[in-house]
Amino acid sequence: MSEKKKKKQNRHILRASLKISFLVIMLLVLGIVGFIFVKYKKDIDAWRQEAVQKVEESKRDDFRPLNISYIYDKDGNKIAELSASEKNIYLRYEDIPQNAVNALIAVEDRTFWSNRGYDLRGIVRVAFTYARTNGTVIHGASTITQQLARKIYLTNEVSIARKVKEIMIATELTQKYTKKQIMEFYINNCCFANNIYGIEAAATAYFGITSQELSLSQTAYLCAIPNRPTYYNPYTDPDRAIERRDKILNDMYECGYISKEELSGALAEEITIVGQKGGGSDRVNSYQTTYALNCAVKYFMEQEGFSFQYDFETAEAYEAYQKEYETWYSDVRDRIYTGGYKIYTSLDSGAQNSLQSIIDNSLNMDVSLGGSGMYDFQGALTAIDNTNGKVIAIVGGRSQEGFLNTYTLNRAYQSHRQPGSSIKPLVVYTPALMQGYTETSSLNNIDVSAAKKSKTVSTMTGAKFSFRSAVEQSKNGCAYQLFNDIGVDYGLSFIKEMRFDKIVPEDETLSASLGGLTYGATTEQMAGAYAALANHGVYRDTSCILSIKDIDGHEMYLDPLDKEVYTADAADTMVDILKGVVSRGTAASMKWHSVSSVEAAGKTGTTNDSKDGWFCGITPYFTVAVWVGFDTPKTLSSLYGATYPATIWKESMQFLLDAYGYEEGSFTQSDSGDSASDAYAEEEFLPGRSDDETLSDGYTVADYRADRTVGKRILAIIDQMHGLDPGAGDYQSKKEDLYRQGCAEVGNIYSRKYTAEMQQALDGAYSN
Secondary structure, three states, X not given: OOHHHHHHHHHHHHHHHHHHHHHHHHHHHHHHHHHHHHHOHHHHHHHHHHHHHHHHHOOHHHHOOOEOEEEEOOOOOEEEEEOOOOOOOOOOHHHOOHHHHHHHHHHHOOOOOOOOOOOHXXXXXXXXXXXXXXXXXXXXXXXXHHHXXXXXXXXXXXXXXXXXHHHHHHHXXXXXXXXXXXXXXXXXXXXXXXXXXXXXXHHHXXXXXXXXXXXXXXXXXXXXXXXXXXXXXOOOOOOHHHHHHHHHHHHHHHOOOOOHHHHHHHHHOOOOOOOOOOOOOOOOOOHHXXXXXXXXXXXXXXXXXXXXXXXXXXXXXXXXXXXXXXXXXHHHHHHHHHEOOEEEEOOOHHHHHHHHHHHHHHOOOXXXXXXXXXXXXXXXXXXXXXXXXXXXXXXXXXXXXOOOOOOOOOHHHHOOEOOHHHHHHHHHHHHHHOOOOOOOOEEEEOOHHHHOOOXXXXXXXXXXXXXXXXXXXXXXXXXXXXXXXXXXXXXXXXXXXXXXOOOOHHHOOHHHHHOOOOXXXXXXXXXXXXXHHHOOOEEOOXXXXXXEXXXXXXXXXXXXXOEEOOOHHHXXXXXXXXHHHHHOOOOHHHOHHXXXXXXXXXXXXXXXXXXXXXXXXXXXXXXEEEEEEEOOOOOOOOOOOOOHHHHHHHHHHHXXXXXXXXXXXXXXOOOOOOOHHHHOOOOOOOOOOOOOOEEXXXXXXXXHHHHHHHHHHHHHHHHHHHHOOOOOOOHHHHHHHHHHHHHHHHOOOOOHHHHHHHHHHHHHHHHO
């Protein structure tokens, strides 16, 4: 066969393949359309009538973002107004720069002037993607009119129903309004980040000029922002939108809106943002407000169908999720600003002011400034009312003159930092209690540096500590080996259940047991998790929202359901052990019991090189989590969990107890019965096996059980030795007495191997 015939035959085969592929796709689309029609047959007529009614009753003012939302504290005092920027200016179509219109059409909807509100090819793409992803992806390919319909009348819910409604409303809008009017509505409702709506306000805010004075490059830059306003925010990272600006300019060239010369000139133009970095028209004026808004946004996102994720198989999956999260968050946040909502919270303004002062006064010795102009040495705090699990105060940083109303970084929920040993009760010790370990279980304080190089962590040995003492003394080697024994995935699953949102695949290592996380945790997350321990293992969504009413006064908020994360026995035992941290462990230096008759429990945390200090603690009534460190991480030799963080925690908890009238109180056991410590008090070694069963020559199960019972008594003596005050005058004599008691007990052990092991543990405690 000649080369010419071969090429001709190949072309025929290619055309046939394309026809078959097209036919398959069309059959697939028709199948999906048929499926939708059958599944939603009863609803389609109602949706159509609803679309007709909405658009018929609409008027031009419906497309102006004007309604103000309000936030209230627990006493009903208004703490914030949320509204569109005062600088927002609504432009008629004839006043909108043609370059802005062309840019948005080129990048968003090239058939805008001719379509009927929807794009058939776009619908086919959505249907094909829906089929290819088994129904998991059904968004994208929305026309400008569909986007307008969603902004004004719908939500971000990801469903076939919403997509169908969107198309129906877009169709009706196209019939009632002209294309120029729809474009006018759309551009004026586009959010250009920082709660700036419309091209005129954006031009003024970011370039200090009117929209008519914008260059082609500046126009394309601004038109990049509405795609992901939070991500492309010019105030936080002005360079991010450059890549999308370039795409828009190339799209405009492809569509014939600009010449080659105009394209080249615009691509080469440097973008300079005016205005103070960290400023912006939506800069709300308190940590209370930013947190309350965040809680409301996340609640609406969940109600509208956003699927929050806390477990990711790959880094790519995590990044894709973050992008989708940002898009949803920005859209929902914008609607709250213009929706006329009333948001009632549990936030206590009096407590907020007092706890803010405590952080300010505790950290005022360092006034060095970071790159943002803020104090570099910072702290954050979250306080929760244990009676209902609601946040009552949240301090996101130090007060600073000139920044109170313009800086919105709320470190309490936005800054993730490595939590150090404060993570141990959450991912290591309480999960271990659920796997059968007890407060008297013997743990090895292995050499962590050596363990990181070893493939047999489970067989390594070290100084012996009881479970309780390992927690109280914060022994890293004990936690590291125990985490290996219970399983990394198992341990981390608990904080994922409690909405720790930045746990990535790289965190699936043993170092996580010591707080070695890629991103870390926030005080809000840590407070929510410790509150779950105080609540007998039941986690309540960490939030400050009590009620949300829409513009017509209808209630929109329902408290999320509680869920048991830890068993009640495990949680109660952990709380009892953490009491020891406060009374005789790493936090004993704050001398809590000298100032209060209320029981307290908690855990210190210090990261490598003392870059971060934590104290997370509870009383029967409140939970408070405190972080102290530098915005730009660096070492502070005096920074430990037991220093600044514990001091702030102590003063904050004292204030809350006094303010709410709690003079004394003790932790209670759950209704489920005895605590884990009581449940395992009569623990039977080698359960289910007969006493006379031989384990080795001359050594029976009964002998083994007797030896382990003696071992428990020796570990208790070692704990007493660890608890002695080295500064006391009788320290040495007491230590020697305990050592002699321990040696006497060692003499009662039958097994030579176990005798040597326990004698080594006793000797190690004495020498230390």
